[in-house]
Amino acid sequence: MLEYSPMFAGYFRDFVDVIFPPRCFICEKKTNTEIICVECKEKIKPLTPPLCRLCSREMREKDTYICNNCLKKKVSYDRVISCFIYDEPLKNLIHLAKYKYYDYIMKFLSLMMIKHISKLNFSFADYNLIVSVPSHPLRLREREYNQSIILAENASKFLKIPFKNGIIYCKKYRPSQSSLKKETRLKNVKNNFSVKEDLTGKNIIIVDDVATTGSTLSECAKALKERGANKVLGLTLAKTQ
Numbered sequence: 001m002l003e004y005s006p007m008f009a010g011y012f013r014d015f016v017d018v019i020f021p022p023r024c025f026i027c028e029k030k031t032n033t034e035i036i037c038v039e040c041k042e043k044i045k046p047l048t049p050p051l052c053r054l055c056s057r058e059m060r061e062k063d064t065y066i067c068n069n070c071l072k073k074k075v076s077y078d079r080v081i082s083c084f085i086y087d088e089p090l091k092n093l094i095h096l097a098k099y100k101y102y103d104y105i106m107k108f109l110s111l112m113m114i115k116h117i118s119k120l121n122f123s124f125a126d127y128n129l130i131v132s133v134p135s136h137p138l139r140l141r142e143r144e145y146n147q148s149i150i151l152a153e154n155a156s157k158f159l160k161i162p163f164k165n166g167i168i169y170c171k172k173y174r175p176s177q178s179s180l181k182k183e184t185r186l187k188n189v190k191n192n193f194s195v196k197e198d199l200t201g202k203n204i205i206i207v208d209d210v211a212t213t214g215s216t217l218s219e220c221a222k223a224l225k226e227r228g229a230n231k232v233l234g235l236t237l238a239k240t241q
């Protein structure tokens with residue numbers, strides 16, 4: 001009979017590694033610790049302050065709070081914090097993470113997001129509810145799920161602020177924002193969100209995976225405020241440039 005000894009455990013691990021060597025999801029190089037190697041992880045660029053308060057664009061001057069682009073826009077949220085630049089290899093990882101069987105990629109990315117926000121000089125103490133941007137059920141094809149929920153759940157655990165799923169819902173089925181040109185995105189989501197409960201006096205963090213024009217966040221914030229929300233902060237893993 002084989003005895004389970006630490007030595008055997010070591011052999012067993014080597015044996016498993018030979019058959020299923022842990023490989024970087026991006027470059028397939030061997031990696032022991034995480035789902036991507038150190039080099040690929042370094043290619044994921046954080047958005048570092050000073051940042052525009054309404055879109056997280058990197059700013060040159062410390063004392064300017066809102067970028068020229070946002071000065072021209074009217075948005076319903078009060079602030080946006082995006083963590084990383086939406087570029088390769090992050091783009092690819094977010095795309096893969098849409099599939100349920102790759103949900104661990106989104107778990108990994110949510111840890112990166114948490115690590116990033118913990119280093120920002122920003123207090124989340126005023127906020128008392130976390131929600132996520134909804135996906136219309138018809139948009140989720142087979143084997144897909146709303147990956148923003150994983151980001152919201154992990155942000156909730158880290159910030160110790162409750163997360164409530166399903167607070168915002170889509171009224172109608174509309175094409176996915178990523179399939180549309182920038183100019184038509186606002187029209188596509190305009191007035192398409194509704195909120196299920198009274199949120200009087202709540203300060204809310206709304207979580208999404210990628211922010212592009214901010215239209216979805218703004219329309220969700222509008223719906224939250226229509227039900228009494230006081231302050232709305234958008235928190236996204238990535239931001240397109």
Ligand SMILES: [Zn+2]
Nearest residue numbers: 024027037040
């Ligand atoms: Zn790699």
Ligand SMILES: [Zn+2]
Nearest residue numbers: 052055067070
């Ligand atoms: Zn801006």
